[in-house]
Amino acid sequence: MLNAEQRAIIKATVPLLETGGETLTTHFYKMMLSEYPEVRPLFNQAHQASGDQPRALANGVLMYARHIDQLEQLGGLVGQIINKHVALQILPEHYPIVGSCLLRAIEEVLGKEIATPEVIAAWAAAYGQLADILIGAEESLYKQKEEAAGGWRGTREFRLARREQESSEITSFYFAPVDGQPVLKAEPGQYIGLQLFIDGAEQRRNYSLSALCDGQEYRISVKREEGGKVSSYLHDELVVGDTLQLFPPAGDFTLAASDKPLVLISGGVGITPTLAMLEAALQTQRPVHFIHCARNGAVHAFRDWIDGLAERHPQLKRFYCYAEDDGAQKADAVGLLSQDLLGEWLPRERDVDAYFLGPKGFMAAVKRQLKGLGVPEQQSRYEFFGPAAALE
Numbered sequence: 172m173l174n175a176e177q178r179a180i181i182k183a184t185v186p187l188l189e190t191g192g193e194t195l196t197t198h199f200y201k202m203m204l205s206e207y208p209e210v211r212p213l214f215n216q217a218h219q220a221s222g223d224q225p226r227a228l229a230n231g232v233l234m235y236a237r238h239i240d241q242l243e244q245l246g247g248l249v250g251q252i253i254n255k256h257v258a259l260q261i262l263p264e265h266y267p268i269v270g271s272c273l274l275r276a277i278e279e280v281l282g283k284e285i286a287t288p289e290v291i292a293a294w295a296a297a298y299g300q301l302a303d304i305l306i307g308a309e310e311s312l313y314k315q316k317e318e319a320a321g322g323w324r325g326t327r328e329f330r331l332a333r334r335e336q337e338s339s340e341i342t343s344f345y346f347a348p349v350d351g352q353p354v355l356k357a358e359p360g361q362y363i364g365l366q367l368f369i370d371g372a373e374q375r376r377n378y379s380l381s382a383l384c385d386g387q388e389y390r391i392s393v394k395r396e397e398g399g400k401v402s403s404y405l406h407d408e409l410v411v412g413d414t415l416q417l418f419p420p421a422g423d424f425t426l427a428a429s430d431k432p433l434v435l436i437s438g439g440v441g442i443t444p445t446l447a448m449l450e451a452a453l454q455t456q457r458p459v460h461f462i463h464c465a466r467n468g469a470v471h472a473f474r475d476w477i478d479g480l481a482e483r484h485p486q487l488k489r490f491y492c493y494a495e496d497d498g499a500q501k502a503d504a505v506g507l508l509s510q511d512l513l514g515e516w517l518p519r520e521r522d523v524d525a526y527f528l529g530p531k532g533f534m535a536a537v538k539r540q541l542k543g544l545g546v547p548e549q550q551s552r553y554e555f556f557g558p559a560a561a562l563e
């Protein structure tokens with residue numbers, strides 16, 4: 172537990188974190204990833220290069236310092252962090268490494284005049300407290316996943332059962348466990364962790380489950396990223412029969428039980444978790460408006476499948492918007508999704524549950540538009556295919 176003096180020191184550091192948090196976390200990651208090769212495979216190097224992960228960590232530390240007196244007000248942040256950690260198998264033994272590098276980074280970035288022994292001691296206590304909260308919450312999730320039907324802890328070997336091309340750049344991969352036993356039924360919207368060894372180097376990535384889990388296998392649908400290590404490997408190298416290790420499904424961007432009309436809005440490969448949500452929602456009576464934006468018809472995945480569902484389920488209305496008309500398939504609108512267009516495609520009654528995912532700019536626009544159209548903010552949920560970021 173932190174004493175009152177330590178809490179005051181932490182709060183006094185908030186302005187420094189507001190201005191210099193990213194410098195601090197960038198320095199921290201450089202130091203940790205060069206000195207501790209054992210934690211390197213846990214981190215996606217692209218998120219380091221783009222600065223997205225240092226920014227996400229800086230924001231996490233800042234929010235923690237701001238709420239040091241009322242940790243319960245951290246709200247969804249802890250849930251988001253622990254799910255990400257669990258899906259990448261972050262373990263208690265990793266915490267002292269992060270802790271010692273963070274304290275050294277504070278000292279080196281702020282300088283010994285500001286980072287006095289008292290400041291370092293306060294931050295050491297604060298880090299210890301947060302680490303205990305995260306380790307405890309992560310352990311209960313690991314345990315829950317291990318004990319659930321079809322569940323497991325750590326890695327489990329899966330075989331690629333089949334693969335299907337869904338568009339010019341998205342392919343689905345179906346994974347079945349090598350042990351032939353059932354698998355944990357993920358909630359619609361959750362993602363799994365893949366552990367792969369590519370050219371001798373370990374890589375870990377998360378992928379949303381793009382189909383409702385039947386308890387036998389998992390499906391993911393992956394967009395080929397130009398220069399992307401794992402997506403290129405999956406597209407170009409992984410053949411039916413190959414094996415890889417999966418971590419159990421996790422994630423808190425899940426379809427909450429509700430009778431309200433459901434609005435699913437996606438851009439590009441952000442469609443994946445909304446497919447599992449759509450399947451689940453169609454097992455109930457609730458109306459569903461499925462809105463998908465793609466660059467053009469050639470890259471639009473799952474169109475025939477959604478169209479088929481719409482024919483069989485009158486409760487489903489679907490709308491497609493293409494940034495450009497490539498002549499391949501007709502969309503309901505061409506151009507970028509505007510607030511007016513979204514307004515036409517939403518149910519007239521705005522008391523809806525909305526879930527959206529796509530590129531960051533797209534998500535920022537959708538968030539703003541939903542608010543402008545009167546959808547209550549707490550009923551508008553989203554997730555990132557990478558480190559969380561501000562959507563302003």
Ligand SMILES: Cc1cc2nc3c(=O)[nH]c(=O)nc-3n(C[C@H](O)[C@H](O)[C@H](O)COP(=O)(O)OP(=O)(O)OC[C@H]3O[C@@H](n4cnc5c(N)ncnc54)[C@H](O)[C@@H]3O)c2cc1C
Nearest residue numbers: 217220377378379392393394398399400401402443556557
């Ligand atoms: C919760 C979650 C769910 C996700 N679900 C899906 C999904 O359903 N489908 C899907 O396709 N993706 C999904 N993703 C994204 C996925 O995890 C990968 O990030 C994505 O496939 C790219 O990985 P990669 O290894 O192919 O590319 P990376 O190797 O990570 O590279 C990504 C980009 O960064 C560039 N890059 C890499 N290293 C550097 C460097 N050092 N300097 C500069 N540039 C660099 C690459 O050229 C490339 O353009 C999800 C992510 C999360 C967090």
Ligand code: HEM
Nearest residue numbers: 210213214215218224227228231265266269301302558559
């Ligand atoms: C108190 C300690 C920690 C805090 C506050 C913290 C915070 C965070 C935050 C805010 C994110 C981003 C979450 C998101 O975007 O959804 C994250 C992701 C992550 N964390 Fe932690 N973390 C801590 C400890 C650790 C430890 C000990 C490790 C392992 C060495 C670790 C590894 C990771 C990884 C691998 C990711 C995903 C990175 C990526 O996508 O590139 N974290 N953490």
